[in-house]
Amino acid sequence: MKNLKSIFAVFGFALLTQFSNAADVSGAKKPEGAQIRTMLNTIDFTNLVKSETKVNISFFINSQNEVIVVTTNNKELDGVIKSTLNYKKIAVNELEYNKVYTVPVHIK
Numbered sequence: 075m076k077n078l079k080s081i082f083a084v085f086g087f088a089l090l091t092q093f094s095n096a097a098d099v100s101g102a103k104k105p106e107g108a109q110i111r112t113m114l115n116t117i118d119f120t121n122l123v124k125s126e127t128k129v130n131i132s133f134f135i136n137s138q139n140e141v142i143v144v145t146t147n148n149k150e151l152d153g154v155i156k157s158t159l160n161y162k163k164i165a166v167n168e169l170e171y172n173k174v175y176t177v178p179v180h181i182k
Contacts, residue, residue, distance in 0.1 A: 104177065105165070105167065106135075106164060106166070106169060106175070106177065107177040107178075107179075109164045109165065110131065110133075110141065110159060110164070110177055110179070111179060113158060113159055113162055114155070114158060114159070114179060114181075116158065117154060117155075117158055119151075119181050122150065122151060122154060123151070123181055126180065126181065126182050127148065127151075127180075127181045128178060128179070128180050128181070129146050129147060129148045129151060129155070129178070129179045129181060130146065130147045130176050130177070130178050130179075131143060131146050131155060131159070131176065131177050131178075131179060132144045132145045132146070132174055132175070132176045133159070133174070133175060133176075133177070134171075134172055134173060134174050134175065135164070135166055135169050135170075135171055135172070135173075135175075136171065136172065137171055137172075138163070139163050139164060139165070139166050140160075140161045140162065140163050140164075141159050141160065141161070141162050141163075141164055142160060142161070143155060143156045143159050143160055144174055151181075
């Protein structure tokens with residue numbers, strides 16, 4: 075019975091630690107997201123979007139610090155976003171090369 079209590083205690087502690095780490099990561103500001111949003115500000119979305127839209131952009135960074143857009147969740151804006159962002163250089167501090175990241179963008 076003592077071993078069973080110890081196992082539950084270790085499992086509970088591990089579970090709490092995992093949830094606290096996940097909360098810290100999701101709330102962090104991401105500089106690459108700000109750079110991508112700045113590049114997207116050059117697009118005139120008035121003719122492309124009728125109402126407010128949230129777009130998730132999946133991308134990776136190649137070895138020359140260039141953004142490569144893999145996909146978006148909006149088929150109408152996919153081509154415009156890819157043509158604007160693909161092969162544009164960004165400052166990379168904490169990103170790994172060739173790892174896919176997703177950044178949410180709210181278009182008004």
